[in-house]
Amino acid sequence: MGLTSFTFLVFVLVTLVGYFIVPKKIKWLVLLVSSLYFLFYDNLTFDIVGYVLIILLVAYIFALLIDKYKNETKKAKILVVLSVLIILGVLIFLKYTNFIGITIKHIGNIFGFSYKFQKVYRNVPIGISYFSLIMISYVVDVYRGLCKPQKNILKCALFMSYFPILTSGPFIRYKDMNELYEPHKFDYDRMCRGLIRIAWGVFKILVISERLAIFVNFVYANYLTYNGFYIALAAIFFLLQLYTNFSGSIDIIMGISKIIGIDLPENFNGPFFSRSVTELWRRWHITLGAWLKDYVFYPLQKSGFIQEIGRFTKKIFGKKISKKIMLYLAMLIMWILIGAWHNGAYTFIIGSGILQFIYIFLEDMLTPIAKKINSKLGIDSETFGYKLYQRIRTFLLFALAMIFFSAPSVGKALDIIRNMFVWNPWILFDNKSLYLCGLDLYDFRVLGLAIIVLFVVDYYKYIGKDVTSWLFKQNIVFRWIIIYSLLFAIIIFGCYGVGYNPANFIYRQF
Amino acid sequence: MKKLIKSGLFLAIFCFLWSIVFNVLGLAKTPIGQFYKEKKDTVDVMYIGSSNVYTQFISPLAYDKYGYTTYMLTSASQPFPAIEYLLKESRKYQTPKLYVIDIAKVCDKGELFNEGDIRNTIDQMKFSQNRTEALNKILDFTNILEREPEYDENGDITEEAPNKDYYTYLFNYSLYHNSWKNLTDFNFKGDIRYYKGFRFNSTSIKHEEHVYNQWFDERSELDPENKEALMSLLNYGKTNNLQLLFVIPKRVFTDDRIKRLNEAYDIIKENGYDIINFNLVDDFDINFKTDLYNSNHLNVYGAIKYTLMFSKFLNDNYELPDHRGDKNYQSWAEEYERLKLSFSDLTNKSFDSQLDIYSNYSDIDLKKVLLEN
Amino acid sequence: MKKEEIYERLNNVFRDVFDDDSITVNENTTSNDIEDWDSLEHINLVVAVEQEFGMKFNMGEVTTMKNVGEMVDIIMERKNN
Numbered sequence A: 001m002g003l004t005s006f007t008f009l010v011f012v013l014v015t016l017v018g019y020f021i022v023p024k025k026i027k028w029l030v031l032l033v034s035s036l037y038f039l040f041y042d043n044l045t046f047d048i049v050g051y052v053l054i055i056l057l058v059a060y061i062f063a064l065l066i067d068k069y070k071n072e073t074k075k076a077k078i079l080v081v082l083s084v085l086i087i088l089g090v091l092i093f094l095k096y097t098n099f100i101g102i103t104i105k106h107i108g109n110i111f112g113f114s115y116k117f118q119k120v121y122r123n124v125p126i127g128i129s130y131f132s133l134i135m136i137s138y139v140v141d142v143y144r145g146l147c148k149p150q151k152n153i154l155k156c157a158l159f160m161s162y163f164p165i166l167t168s169g170p171f172i173r174y175k176d177m178n179e180l181y182e183p184h185k186f187d188y189d190r191m192c193r194g195l196i197r198i199a200w201g202v203f204k205i206l207v208i209s210e211r212l213a214i215f216v217n218f219v220y221a222n223y224l225t226y227n228g229f230y231i232a233l234a235a236i237f238f239l240l241q242l243y244t245n246f247s248g249s250i251d252i253i254m255g256i257s258k259i260i261g262i263d264l265p266e267n268f269n270g271p272f273f274s275r276s277v278t279e280l281w282r283r284w285h286i287t288l289g290a291w292l293k294d295y296v297f298y299p300l301q302k303s304g305f306i307q308e309i310g311r312f313t314k315k316i317f318g319k320k321i322s323k324k325i326m327l328y329l330a331m332l333i334m335w336i337l338i339g340a341w342h343n344g345a346y347t348f349i350i351g352s353g354i355l356q357f358i359y360i361f362l363e364d365m366l367t368p369i370a371k372k373i374n375s376k377l378g379i380d381s382e383t384f385g386y387k388l389y390q391r392i393r394t395f396l397l398f399a400l401a402m403i404f405f406s407a408p409s410v411g412k413a414l415d416i417i418r419n420m421f422v423w424n425p426w427i428l429f430d431n432k433s434l435y436l437c438g439l440d441l442y443d444f445r446v447l448g449l450a451i452i453v454l455f456v457v458d459y460y461k462y463i464g465k466d467v468t469s470w471l472f473k474q475n476i477v478f479r480w481i482i483i484y485s486l487l488f489a490i491i492i493f494g495c496y497g498v499g500y501n502p503a504n505f506i507y508r509q510f
Numbered sequence B: 001m002k003k004l005i006k007s008g009l010f011l012a013i014f015c016f017l018w019s020i021v022f023n024v025l026g027l028a029k030t031p032i033g034q035f036y037k038e039k040k041d042t043v044d045v046m047y048i049g050s051s052n053v054y055t056q057f058i059s060p061l062a063y064d065k066y067g068y069t070t071y072m073l074t075s076a077s078q079p080f081p082a083i084e085y086l087l088k089e090s091r092k093y094q095t096p097k098l099y100v101i102d103i104a105k106v107c108d109k110g111e112l113f114n115e116g117d118i119r120n121t122i123d124q125m126k127f128s129q130n131r132t133e134a135l136n137k138i139l140d141f142t143n144i145l146e147r148e149p150e151y152d153e154n155g156d157i158t159e160e161a162p163n164k165d166y167y168t169y170l171f172n173y174s175l176y177h178n179s180w181k182n183l184t185d186f187n188f189k190g191d192i193r194y195y196k197g198f199r200f201n202s203t204s205i206k207h208e209e210h211v212y213n214q215w216f217d218e219r220s221e222l223d224p225e226n227k228e229a230l231m232s233l234l235n236y237g238k239t240n241n242l243q244l245l246f247v248i249p250k251r252v253f254t255d256d257r258i259k260r261l262n263e264a265y266d267i268i269k270e271n272g273y274d275i276i277n278f279n280l281v282d283d284f285d286i287n288f289k290t291d292l293y294n295s296n297h298l299n300v301y302g303a304i305k306y307t308l309m310f311s312k313f314l315n316d317n318y319e320l321p322d323h324r325g326d327k328n329y330q331s332w333a334e335e336y337e338r339l340k341l342s343f344s345d346l347t348n349k350s351f352d353s354q355l356d357i358y359s360n361y362s363d364i365d366l367k368k369v370l371l372e373n
Numbered sequence C: 001m002k003k004e005e006i007y008e009r010l011n012n013v014f015r016d017v018f019d020d021d022s023i024t025v026n027e028n029t030t031s032n033d034i035e036d037w038d039s040l041e042h043i044n045l046v047v048a049v050e051q052e053f054g055m056k057f058n059m060g061e062v063t064t065m066k067n068v069g070e071m072v073d074i075i076m077e078r079k080n081n
Helices: A006-021 A024-040 A046-068 A073-095 A097-110 A128-143 A153-161 A163-168 A188-221 A229-260 A286-302 A304-317 A319-342 A346-377 A384-406 A410-420 A441-462 A467-473 A476-493 B002-025 B031-035 B059-066 B082-093 B115-122 B129-142 B166-170 B177-181 B185-189 B224-239 B255-270 B300-317 B327-347 B351-357 B359-363 B366-372 C003-018 C039-053 C059-064 C068-079
Strands: B045-049 B070-074 B098-102 B157-159 B244-248 B274-277 B292-294
Touching (some): A024 A046, A024 A153, A024 A163, A046 A073, A046 A128, A046 A153, A128 A163, A188 A229, A229 A410, A441 A467, B045 B082, B059 B300, B059 B327, B115 B129, B300 B366
Parallel strands (some): B045 B098
């Protein structure tokens, strides 16, 4: 169900009412039933149920076993590795078969083998890319002694399928989700905060993301004609579209979960105010980064493989450089995995993987040089102007990488980038060229205003202030004016209804 | 308790703001939407039907001549089953002495109507149980939620698939909200091309070979859903003791439609109601060079002829009051003046002069036609 | 092993890993207090501590330790058992 659809609204209302009226002891059961309904909505087939059950049962049973054998480290290790491999296996089978097949075909072609590969279309459970990794983190955390396994399989199932997570995450950790099973009473204040968050998310999606999509889709479908600055603008718009879509979805589900009484970890923290791509990834899809750090990056860095390379290179290059080599090797592997997680296609592995690694690597290499230049030239790197330059640079670099993210193939992405180098800046100023792409003057005005509001709110998030709390401190009249403005902005300026496609969740296919 | 009051107040203000926004930005109101603005119990005749109604009968003219008010509850391409619900809707606000019902669409099957046709009627109605029932009936009749897009030989789409989400029909607030980009008189005053439901075109087409079918006497079965709707309408009229008059407009119909219309004609007569088939009125002479806006509709000149003829018939044969001079009915007089002004602006002729030219149409004896058939 | 001894050897490890002779850690020191101690350097530090004290942290401890005090507690536990 689309998060901005009427069906979803009814679903949430029923769930909330059900949750708050049933007796305390079975409140969590209401969440379980709703979550399973959402999980299997429009997708109730034997194979789907099968895959879900495999992951659930493997995680549940192995967690209990690992805990039982926690003093026999060898047995425990075998169990955890086995469970991780099985769950990963299901994920790879469901989502990466085509990628693996095509890669083998390409490799085969290089060596002269002609290998036919027929693409398969598989029906996947919604949220598989999230809950499979979440269950892996569950088993591993039990192995690491960070939490006790859940003895009740139904409660375990609730953790795995908690419906707010299924659309776009965030990645939750079992040890932080005790609240899932605690009964929560209805709280008026929580409801108000949750509703505002939901409205903010809907605003981002319907007013900004869907509107930008019109322009982006048009230019990318006609990029040979609409080249140069059109493409540059489309790339910038696409990044904003992606951000508002993704973070808007997160806002909606966070708001819903807040009303229930369960707080989920944040995924975004004013990313576009980052002064470097390195910093950006601490503010963008935060829980993904955290998951990878704890379950891939650290284990990788500490692993024998990397440590051996470290010892080897230390002899040749010295300690400092060998540390860097260890770091960047582990990081490269991690980024390739991040790219692959987004989708089994080279565009994603490059766009949200390798390119990001290159950016971060170059930033690390060039920062000391930049510091030297700045000090020699007397440039103060803490001025507003300098920070602005850094932020714009970060944004543009990220937007460039996202061209790969949105293109259907690497070749297409490169072609689009090639066509970007056409000198036609007048299209931005001649008062008509921009309106040929599906948006008119009014749309641009709405976008301009909405994006300014977005950045203002995000700036406060960046510096650590909570806009919702600020809003609640205001007097009721001012507060209600703001809320009504938000609601009616969605109603009047939102892109929905006849003529618009229902919100396309770019992160939903995960 | 305080929180409950706060929430209630918040919602109340929200609904209030919502209604303002949608009155301004919602769909421009056409006759059905504008109907709700009429003062309660001021309409003497409800004239219900499809495009042949609003192009033919000049209600402000009837008011000026005889003093009774006729409101036309019409929309383009109105599916026949909608009529009963429109009739019910009108009874919530008005107590007309007579209902005139144009049955031209009774011969058209559900699949001939598209999403726009449904919305022309349904979107204009106020949200109510009656509207919901009308919507469900029409969706069922047209089977629109199951429709696929239509393609031509090249594989290009000729007709888009309609909206499949039931809720966008039930709650039409989501649509047309784009009108914030171009606020015009249509948003504030409603579609000003309508005068108490009448809308005119002053242009005429030149049809050299245009000929009305020779009406003939065969019958064939109505489409079952239309037949059911007709029976339901007739029964509703009987149960509620309503005075109904049915009309078949003068129009080009295909042969198989003529057969179905004849069947409907018989059914109506069998149930004790009057019906006039204007295709059988010899003196109702339509000059296909000057009186037609397109092959299916009269233009304003044709409408003058029709109105002079039909309004007199209504006045002579039904007990209708004369409200001329009554301040309560001022809007009817005002609309007539506005109409005349609009007419002379468009055609450079005076409306009164046209009435003189066609004055003989008042002399056509429709009662004779009624009794003969 | 005594706590003072651990802290003395730990200081050396920190100074070595972060190339800063002025670093002195106490039980409340966290990654916020040392400029280069971020998630990228964390493992290097952990491995260096492991090598210095001849023990191993498990991954659970690596990902959840909040300050130097916790680190020291774990070292004590390992060395004194």
